[in-house]
Amino acid sequence: MGRYVVRRLLQMIPVFIGATLLVFLMMYALPGDPVRALWGERSVDEAQIAAMKADLGLDLPLWHQYLNYLLGLLQGDFGTQIASGRPVIDVITSALPATLRLTALAFLITVVLGVGLGVIAGLRRGGKTDRMILFVTLLFISVPVFVIGYLYQVFFAHNLGWARPTVQDPTAWSQLILPAMVLSSLSLAYVARLTRTSVAENKRADYMRTARAKGLTGRRAVSVHLMRNSLIPVVTFLGVDIGNLMAGAIVTEGIFNVNGIGSAVYRALSYREGATVVGIVTFMILVYLVVTLLVDLLYAVLDPRIRYA
Amino acid sequence: MPDVPMKATPEAATLKATQPAVPVPVDEQPDSGPAPGKPRSLWSDAWHDLRRKPSFLISAGLILLFLTIAAFPGLFTDASPRDGDLTQFYLQQPQLTHFFSPEWLGYDAQGRSIYARIIHGTRASIIIGLTVTAIVFVLGSLVGMLAGYFGGWVDTVLSRVVDTFMGIPFLLGAMVILVSFDVRGPMVISLALAVLGWTTIARVMRGSVIQVKQADYVQAARSLGAGTTRILMRHILPNAIAPVIVVAMIALGGYISAEATLSYLGIGLADPAVSWGGDINFGKDSIRVASHVLIFPSIMLSATILAFLMMGDAVRDALDPKLR
Numbered sequence: 001m002g003r004y005v006v007r008r009l010l011q012m013i014p015v016f017i018g019a020t021l022l023v024f025l026m027m028y029a030l031p032g033d034p035v036r037a038l039w040g041e042r043s044v045d046e047a048q049i050a051a052m053k054a055d056l057g058l059d060l061p062l063w064h065q066y067l068n069y070l071l072g073l074l075q076g077d078f079g080t081q082i083a084s085g086r087p088v089i090d091v092i093t094s095a096l097p098a099t100l101r102l103t104a105l106a107f108l109i110t111v112v113l114g115v116g117l118g119v120i121a122g123l124r125r126g127g128k129t130d131r132m133i134l135f136v137t138l139l140f141i142s143v144p145v146f147v148i149g150y151l152y153q154v155f156f157a158h159n160l161g162w163a164r165p166t167v168q169d170p171t172a173w174s175q176l177i178l179p180a181m182v183l184s185s186l187s188l189a190y191v192a193r194l195t196r197t198s199v200a201e202n203k204r205a206d207y208m209r210t211a212r213a214k215g216l217t218g219r220r221a222v223s224v225h226l227m228r229n230s231l232i233p234v235v236t237f238l239g240v241d242i243g244n245l246m247a248g249a250i251v252t253e254g255i256f257n258v259n260g261i262g263s264a265v266y267r268a269l270s271y272r273e274g275a276t277v278v279g280i281v282t283f284m285i286l287v288y289l290v291v292t293l294l295v296d297l298l299y300a301v302l303d304p305r306i307r308y309a
Numbered sequence: 310m311p312d313v314p315m316k317a318t319p320e321a322a323t324l325k326a327t328q329p330a331v332p333v334p335v336d337e338q339p340d341s342g343p344a345p346g347k348p349r350s351l352w353s354d355a356w357h358d359l360r361r362k363p364s365f366l367i368s369a370g371l372i373l374l375f376l377t378i379a380a381f382p383g384l385f386t387d388a389s390p391r392d393g394d395l396t397q398f399y400l401q402q403p404q405l406t407h408f409f410s411p412e413w414l415g416y417d418a419q420g421r422s423i424y425a426r427i428i429h430g431t432r433a434s435i436i437i438g439l440t441v442t443a444i445v446f447v448l449g450s451l452v453g454m455l456a457g458y459f460g461g462w463v464d465t466v467l468s469r470v471v472d473t474f475m476g477i478p479f480l481l482g483a484m485v486i487l488v489s490f491d492v493r494g495p496m497v498i499s500l501a502l503a504v505l506g507w508t509t510i511a512r513v514m515r516g517s518v519i520q521v522k523q524a525d526y527v528q529a530a531r532s533l534g535a536g537t538t539r540i541l542m543r544h545i546l547p548n549a550i551a552p553v554i555v556v557a558m559i560a561l562g563g564y565i566s567a568e569a570t571l572s573y574l575g576i577g578l579a580d581p582a583v584s585w586g587g588d589i590n591f592g593k594d595s596i597r598v599a600s601h602v603l604i605f606p607s608i609m610l611s612a613t614i615l616a617f618l619m620m621g622d623a624v625r626d627a628l629d630p631k632l633r
Binding site for chain 2: 244247
């Protein structure tokens with residue numbers, strides 16, 4: 001197990017460097033000069049620009065800038081916003097709680113409803129319930145999140161009045177339920193379908209026949225034997241999905257006016273605040289990598305075959 | 310996916326690599342299939358299944374319709390998607406009985422016919438979906454095949470490259486690329502999506518090739534003296550490609566959704582280009598007084614995505630011998 005953990009940790013390093021380098025290049029290979037943009041329409045003093053660039057380290061060659069950025073990351077420095085001089089980590093920490101709450105709630109809905117529907121459909125493969133669940137999940141996958149968002153907003157908030165159309169206070173869980181439902185819809189559908197396939201496959205496995213043959217009740221055979229084996233691929237997907245949920249929050253947070261990471265990165269993109277974008281995206285890549293690592297470790301715990309492979 | 314919505318399609322990925330199909334007794338269908346005694350190939354077997362499947366027929370019909378609309382929008386409407394008449398048509402409600410006329414689905418806040426706009430918006434979505442899928446299919450299959458077949462350090466290096474691209478959130482990455490372009494045409498958007506999207510296909514192809522390369526017929530071909538290129542092209546590729554095709558089909562719907570999301574966020578296609586995502590963004594401002602501005606492009610967009618997903622689902626079920 002120890003060797004496995006070390007190997008996975010070492011594998012993360014090139015991936016992290018590669019991914020951050022890609023984002024860094026994407027953002028800084030852009031046309032447009034963030035320092036010059038500070039002057040707007042006013043006349044520009046070249047000496048002042050040069051001095052400011054030297055101050056921010058923007059006059060260095062690109063590889064040197066990236067190296068500085070990586071070294072900063074090691075000390076928990078995600079960069080500094082050029083216009084305001086505010087550290088990007090400040091932007092992240094002030095926006096993170098709302099996104100975390102939203103993501104957590106969406107994740108909960110995904111797990112409970114997704115796995116629940118998937119198990120029901122998988123146990124009754126081919127039946128009426130199964131076909132209905134398949135159809136509904138297919139709808140959830142094909143209707144884009146922003147459309148679902150507005151439909152829910154009109155229906156649940158404007159017509160029925162069950163919820164507020166926008167989130168006024170992101171610390172109130174009750175206000176986050178509607179956005180979380182929207183955010184989770186796609187993942188929920190994927191999880192339900194994945195669980196269904198997995199359960200339907202494992203239902204016919206030899207160990208299930210053995211379990212029934214040795215006199216276990218159907219309920220026990222399903223809840224102990226079938227679930228444990230069927231949920232392994234689902235756990236992997238759920239882990240990767242946390243990263244997707246955080247990135248998907250851009251759209252949902254926009255519709256429901258939540259001041260989270262998604263809104264922050266969207267604002268930064270529209271103002272071309274390169275430092276902020278790179279900082280936040282780097283943070284998301286880190287979250288994604290750590291979660292995938294945790295999932296892989298969990299996977300190894302759940303399935304001994306992986307550990308010794 | 311995405312985010313959105315773009316993410317790996319886990320279900321399709323579980324589809325195992327092609328096994329030579331189990332011979333089906335030929336006398337069951339005397340009218341179809343090859344000569345008696347010869348087992349049908351996996352594909353003809355699948356085709357035999359698909360022809361009888363309502364979900365396949367419906368999705369194929371829908372896709373055909375959308376392709377026709379994309380190629381010849383003039384067949385469906387004479388109205389221009391860009392001409393607005395503010396004095397007469399501002400947010401006019403749909404006239405649902407006036408089939409196929411410009412006022413059928415109502416007008417938007419600039420007095421433009423929504424029917425004309427959703428017809429003319431089809432082309433952009435379809436072109437971007439097809440282009441991204443084509444690039445991703447070629448690039449991903451190539452990388453996946455090399456990594457899976459050669460193994461060793463080739464696999465290690467290529468897999469790390471795949472992991473690196475996978476570490477970047479799909480939609481966010483595309484936004485970061487696109488925001489640097491002042492003019493974003495369909496080609497630029499397609500490239501941005503393809504750069505981040507090819508990894509899914511590469512992973513599926515790699516897994517599929519690893520399974521196929523242990524098959525007896527590959528050993529046989531090698532012992533008969535076939536070269537690497539021949540083994541790859543004649544034996545591995547045809548037998549490993551089935552799951553990749555399924556994933557690509559399902560992903561096509563995802564790319565159309567991603568393009569719409571980008572256009573909706575204002576980082577994709579912009580005026581004067583006509584796109585469903587942009588129209589949905591435009592419609593959200595009048596959602597409470599004139600919901601039709603948002604609803605009809607949404608229906609069109611969702612139906613397109615649904616058609617490709619349904620097609621992928623149907624083909625996967627037909628190709629998967631385990632479900633027989």
